Amino acid sequence: MHGELIHGEITEKVLGAAIEVHKHLGPGLLESTYESCLCHxxxxxxxxxxxxxxxxxxxxxxxxxxxxxxxLVVEGKIIVELKSQEGILPVHEAQLMTYMKLTGMRVGLMLNFNVPAMKDGIVRRVL
Structure with missing residues (x-):
């Protein structure tokens, strides 16, 4: 199976949920607010x-x-890290990769809600 396809259906649902939250709330709120709404x-x-x-x-x-x-850990398979800041730095991506290595989970998402368009705040990594 190609790396891009690992847990693709779950990833699509998570990204759809994030886009929905961002569409309703926009950028500029606390990370905890986005987390609560994303969980809903x-x-x-x-x-x-x-x-x-x-x-x-x-x-x-x-x-x-x-x-x-x-x-967040979704379906026991995907790590989801949330941010609400200027941008995602290399250290944040390294942190996500470390979490994936430590847990053995192969897919990780970094979602930064502090962007004009949610598509610009999405980082997906596969081990």
Missing amino acids: ELQIRGLSFQRQVSLPLDYKGLHVEAAFRLD
């Missing part, structure tokens, strides 16, 4: 998700219980 849209679309998922880390015998916190 995911429910409407029949997708299961977890919010603020704690991700532990093991480092040379040290166990750090809540080393990271994932904004």
Whole structure:
């Protein structure tokens, strides 16, 4: 299976939900507001998700219980990180890739709602 097709149907639904939220709210609000509204849209679309998922880390015998916190995990397969800022920096994309490697999840989305058009705020990564 081609990388672009991994979890494509779920990804499409998530992106549709994000576009719907952005269409109604526009840019400039708090990340937490977008998260709440996006979760509502995911429910409407029949997708299961977890919010603020704690991700532990093991480092040379040290166990750090809540080393990271994932904004959303959709259908247990896709990590969704939300932003509401000027732009997505390389460090944010690196963070998403790290989360994917640590969880073993192959697909990640970074959604930045602080853009005039939501299509310009979408980054999709596949491991």
